[in-house]
Amino acid sequence: MLDIKFIRENKDIIKEGAKKKHIEVDIDKLLDIDEKRLEILSRVEFLRGEQNKMNNSIATEKDMAVRGQMIGEMKMVKEELVGKEEELRTVMTEWQSLMLTVPNIPDMSVPEGESDADNQEIKAWGEKTSFNFEPKDHIELMTNLKMVDFERGVKVHGFRGYFLTGDGVRLSMAIWNYAMDFFSEKGFTPFIPPIVVNRKTFFGTGYLPQGEDDLYKTQDGDFLAGTAEVPLMGFHADEILKIEELPKKYLGFSPCYRREAGSHSKDVKGLIRVHEFYKLEQVVLCTASHTESVAFHEEINRNTEEFIESLGIPYRTVVNCGGDLGMGQVKKYDVELWVPKEEKYREISSASYFHDFQTRRMNIRYKDENGKMNYAHSLNCTAIPTPRILVSMVENFQQADGTIKVPEVLQKYMGKDIIS
RNA sequence: GGAGGGUUGGCUGAGAGGUUGAAAGCACCGCUUUCGAAAAGCGGAAUCCGAGAAAUUGGAUCACAGGUUCAAAUCCUGUACCCUCCGCCA
Numbered sequence: 001m002l003d004i005k006f007i008r009e010n011k012d013i014i015k016e017g018a019k020k021k022h023i024e025v026d027i028d029k030l031l032d033i034d035e036k037r038l039e040i041l042s043r044v045e046f047l048r049g050e051q052n053k054m055n056n057s058i059a060t061e062k063d064m065a066v067r068g069q070m071i072g073e074m075k076m077v078k079e080e081l082v083g084k085e086e087e088l089r090t091v092m093t094e095w096q097s098l099m100l101t102v103p104n105i106p107d108m109s110v111p112e113g114e115s116d117a118d119n120q121e122i123k124a125w126g127e128k129t130s131f132n133f134e135p136k137d138h139i140e141l142m143t144n145l146k147m148v149d150f151e152r153g154v155k156v157h158g159f160r161g162y163f164l165t166g167d168g169v170r171l172s173m174a175i176w177n178y179a180m181d182f183f184s185e186k187g188f189t190p191f192i193p194p195i196v197v198n199r200k201t202f203f204g205t206g207y208l209p210q211g212e213d214d215l216y217k218t219q220d221g222d223f224l225a226g227t228a229e230v231p232l233m234g235f236h237a238d239e240i241l242k243i244e245e246l247p248k249k250y251l252g253f254s255p256c257y258r259r260e261a262g263s264h265s266k267d268v269k270g271l272i273r274v275h276e277f278y279k280l281e282q283v284v285l286c287t288a289s290h291t292e293s294v295a296f297h298e299e300i301n302r303n304t305e306e307f308i309e310s311l312g313i314p315y316r317t318v319v320n321c322g323g324d325l326g327m328g329q330v331k332k333y334d335v336e337l338w339v340p341k342e343e344k345y346r347e348i349s350s351a352s353y354f355h356d357f358q359t360r361r362m363n364i365r366y367k368d369e370n371g372k373m374n375y376a377h378s379l380n381c382t383a384i385p386t387p388r389i390l391v392s393m394v395e396n397f398q399q400a401d402g403t404i405k406v407p408e409v410l411q412k413y414m415g416k417d418i419i420s
Numbered sequence: 421g422g423a424g425g426g427u428u429g430g431c432u433g434a435g436a437g438g439u440u441g442a443a444a445g446c447a448c449c450g451c452u453u454u455c456g457a458a459a460a461g462c463g464g465a466a467u468c469c470g471a472g473a474a475a476u477u478g479g480a481u482c483a484c485a486g487g488u489u490c491a492a493a494u495c496c497u498g499u500a501c502c503c504u505c506c507g508c509c510a
Contacts (some may be wrong), residue, residue: 045479052439052479055491059438074490131456198500240430240467373467 002102004034017105020322022114030098037091037345044088047081100209102359106322107331113321116347119334120321123379125305126314129340133400137271137341138391141398142168145419148271148387160260160274164387167419171393171406172278173384174413176253179280179307179384186303188251188282193231196222197256205364206328208356213261227378228252232283233362241376247286247296251383254279271387272346280383285364288374293353295328300381301333301351307384308348311407313396314338316345322351328357335382337392348388351381394419 007014011027018025054074057312111120142148147168153161164172170401180190202208202223207215207230216224225231241248256279260266267273282300286292301317308315320332332352336345356375359365364376397405403420411417 038470041479045470048480049478051491054441058491071490076490078490 001099001357002104003360004099006029007102007242007283008034013105014102018103020106020110020112021103021325022323023103023327024219025101025103026098027102030095030102033091033095033098037088037095040084040088040091044081044084047077047084049075053413077093097209100203103327104330104354106325106329109319109321110325110331111319111321113411114146114323116320116324116334118321119318119324121316121318122333123305124314124316125309126312126338128314129396131340131398131400132412135340135398136402138294138339138394141394141402141404142271142390144402145404147171147390147394147419157275158183159264160268160388162271162274168387168390170209170414170418171390171410173412174234174406175384175386175389176278176280177413178410180251180253182307182310182385183280183282183303186249188249191228191232191235191250191252193228193235193252193254195225195228195231195257197225197230198222199239201230201362204237205230205233205358206326210327214259216257216259224257226256226258227279227380228254228256229283230282232281232380233358233364233378234343237362239364240373241285241364243287246366246376247284247292250283252279252281254281256385271391274387277385277387279385281343282379282381284379284382285359286379287366287368288356288377290355293355293377293379296379297333297351297353297419300379301349304335304349304351304381304383308335308337310409311393313392313407320350326352328354330355330357337389339392340395340397344420346392348385348392349382351379352416353377353379 002014008028008031011031014213015025015027018027051074054070054077058067058070058074061070101317111118113119136144138211139148139150143150145168146166147164149160149163149165153163155161156163184190196218200206202225204213207226214226218224232250232253235250236248256277256309258275260273260275263273282303284296284300286296305315305317315335318334318336320334325332329352332350334347335349335351336347338344339346355377358378359375364378365373366376368374394404397407399405401420403418406414406419408417408418
């Protein structure tokens with residue numbers, strides 16, 4: 001959510017921003033409604049003022065006849081007030097739903113483009129793995145080593161179902177434990193949040209009202225979150241933080257649920273796109289400064305890059321184009337890992353910053369040195385998703401005999417150096 | 421699932437239709453006093469939306485949403501959350 005004052009004063013910038021994001025929004029209509037809203041509001045406030053004044057006179061008036069007359073006058077005021085309040089309610093409903101459709105403005109440095117195909121590589125690390133044998137894909141490798149069972153996964157869950165088994169589980173847990181240590185050292189506090197989350201919190205993060213189709217819903221009207229970002233942002237909702245507590249650096253570990261509505265034809269096999277997975281997620285709340293947001297954005301993205309470098313997997317980082325940004329995002333980087341069999345880089349991480357778009361909806365504020373209230377800034381970035389990371393890991397570290405080398409940093413967590 | 425009780429400012433807590441944004445206490449911030457502090461005294465202080473260059477000023481906010489009434493923190497209904505008891509499950 002943006003500040004209505006800001007929208008009023010910068011409508012052209014917002015229109016351009018929406019265009020860059022390829023998001024449809026009717027700013028003129030919103031401003032029209034806003035004008036109407038203020039007009040009715042000022043009349044309602046005037047009438048309420050009259051009512052308050054008269055009310056106080058009635059309270060002190062002893063003469064019953066005068067009192068009766070005053071009450072009669074109050075009735076007249078009330079009649080108009082009832083009508084105006086009804087008008088205000090109608091306008092407010094429309095105003096609020098329009099406000100939720102206004103996207104945040106992308107940063108100047110975000111490239112133009114329509115979809116992820118237009119994202120721009122800004123960095124590539126490591127040599128693309130070459131083999132002196134015909135490499136296998138992760139499905140074949142992991143199935144052969146009994147790390148995963150897709151057939152039975154489909155039997156039990158359906159489309160995109162999978163079981164992780166044996167060393168598939170051990171490797172996942174090794175990654176989680178390593179990531180815990182790695183990110184704790186970077187000053188993150190770990191969280192295991194609730195992943196059944198109420199509607200309000202999804203509005204706060206900007207996943208609703210758009211995007212309901214991508215969420216699993218419970219019969220009580222709650223939703224299963226697709227990322228720990230949602231509950232972690234809700235953690236401080238409606239709170240006033242102390243400035244000395246900022247920044248907050250949280251590492252959420254949770255299962256993640258995504259319906260993948262509309263991507264039925266994409267990545268239909270394997271562990272790239274599944275309905276249910278685990279993820280460690282970095283979430284940061286900082287003071288309301290663009291400079292600080294940008295600095296943390298670089299920092300959390302770099303954390304993930306360093307993590308991948310320590311595993312030794314070739315990757316590249318892209319800056320996402322306007323069309324690939326969500327409602328609230330100002331700028332986003334994706335980290336993509338090399339997948340040898342596909343001869344492609346595949347996304348495993350997204351680092352985004354939002355300015356106060358989310359915290360305004362969530363009502364997360366702090367008082368600055370001058371006692372002034374501010375909305376905090378929020379950011380988030382994937383730390384590591386499992387099992388998606390396994391795809392690239394097993395394919396890059398496969399050997400001619402079908403066994404897989406365990407990356408050195410994981411060996412002590414895994415308890416072995418070869419999966420065979 | 422059933423039956424009760426509750427939700428008031430940073431905290432404790434009064435308030436039971438009419439000048440209540442809300443007593444009192446604690447905590448907080450100034451000032452007086454003091455070499456300094458404590459104590460004491462005096463004073464200040466919520467948040468949001470408007471108007472104003474500013475002093476100032478109008479409105480809203482007692483969980484949330486409706487309703488009754490000329491007037492609601494106060495009465496009624498619904499929702500959320502918390503507590504107690506019973507049942508069910510582990």
